[in-house]
Amino acid sequence: MSSPTIVWFRQDLRLQDQAALVAAASEGAFVPVYILDDDTPGDRLMGGAQRWWLHHSLERLKAVLPNLVLRRGNSMAELAQLAAELGTTRIHAIRHYEPWWRSVESEIASEFDLVLHGGNHLALPETILTGAGTRYKVFTPWWRALLEKMPPAKPLPAPDLSGAVSGIPSDTLEDWQLLPSKPDWSTGFNDWTPGEEGARAALKAFLPKLRGYDTDRNLPSTIGVSRLSPHLHFGEISPATVWHFAAREAGKEAEPFLREIGWRDYATNLIDQFPDYPQQNGKPAYDSFPWRSGPDADRDFVAWTKGRTGYPIVDAGMRELWATGFMHNRVRMIAASFLIKHLLIDWRRGERWFWDTLLDADYGANGSNWQWVAGTGVDAPMFSRIMAPLSQSEKFDAGAYVRKWVPELAALSAPYVHDPDEYGVRPVAYPRKAIGHRAARDRALAALSHTRTG
């Protein structure tokens, strides 16, 4: 009998539209493996929120693929060990674009018969090229070029799993202690259902809202968005599957939503070209920007993380993030902009906080969105476009959202709830504004004037 092939799972924890699994199953006996690797990603280890998700997602995957082998250690070393145990050299995997995965993929390919498949993106980022054969940096032309390749291929059904080999030594999930215990800060995460079934249920629940997405997506008090991001990040559903369901449901009217799915691919397009993008300004002129540092800046940073800035919409977002591992996109933009422009704190500190606390923390999406808000990104609006958090809160009708997440303000109606300091109705338990909007704006523009941003 020929030796089995290995299917190496990473952020692709699904059975459907899983090209690596389909390929391995079609070749005969196979061993599916997930490796908890706290070595290869260097200083980009999965944050605590993601570890919570991973635990539940693997639990679901193991329920439908009981022969899934769990190993812990360096991916290259563990795959080499498993391959030796099985007497095989052939490995199937879905291609990943984070720089640490790319480098380990080439290391593995140099010693093994590694077959990489697409499937985590609408199209392979390296195939979206200008007429001159170069890569795009700006979203809109990139999106037009992507659309020419759409729709994506029809999703593959889950393969016959009877070839999955049993009896291969495996860790137990509990041994990995991915869940927080002392203290257990994850009680607010229980509205989520990680795993492929949960991803499909989230998509199904969202489809009837698709036609209202273009307006409702900006309203944090309304669940007008899909909440698919952690599912997509962990690959519990493929973007092609989301595309086909959405297009079937709403035809042309699905476009605003599909465009957002496109932003996810675009973020990968950026890290594929600029592997350091989440830690290096896309516009080098910002390297000399005078970010604040020292004890005052540290105190402001901590107040931001704890949702105690005195700006209700910012505080609501930061508390939602801490409690649920998620923050509404409009509020992410407001909270990030506030840290960068009102507090003049380097966007990279905020990116790291999100990295540790978001369930959907994604190297490409997080880094590129922080750079976009900061104005430092290759395709970002000017730094001088400064969001006014208080009027954003009113404009997007965030009253109910603020009352939910900032209980000190629960008794306030609009317009007071958006800016209790200004109206003189601030409860004593709620902090004063860290800095007034006008003063912050002037300070930010003055800082910018010291930077040659071209």
Ligand SMILES: Cc1cc2nc3c(=O)[nH]c(=O)nc-3n(C[C@H](O)[C@H](O)[C@H](O)COP(=O)(O)OP(=O)(O)OC[C@H]3O[C@@H](n4cnc5c(N)ncnc54)[C@H](O)[C@@H]3O)c2cc1C
């Ligand atoms: C400062 C900041 C940091 C962010 N960090 C992340 C992150 O780490 N991971 C992440 O997945 N998204 C990130 N986003 C993008 C966006 O906020 C989330 O994808 C979105 O809020 C997830 O909610 P949803 O699934 O309901 O989105 P929907 O509005 O339903 O969109 C559907 C899907 O499209 C993708 N998407 C939507 N908007 C964006 C975007 N701007 N960039 C990239 N992909 C997008 C996501 O996969 C999302 O699940 C960030 C945005 C900002 C402003």
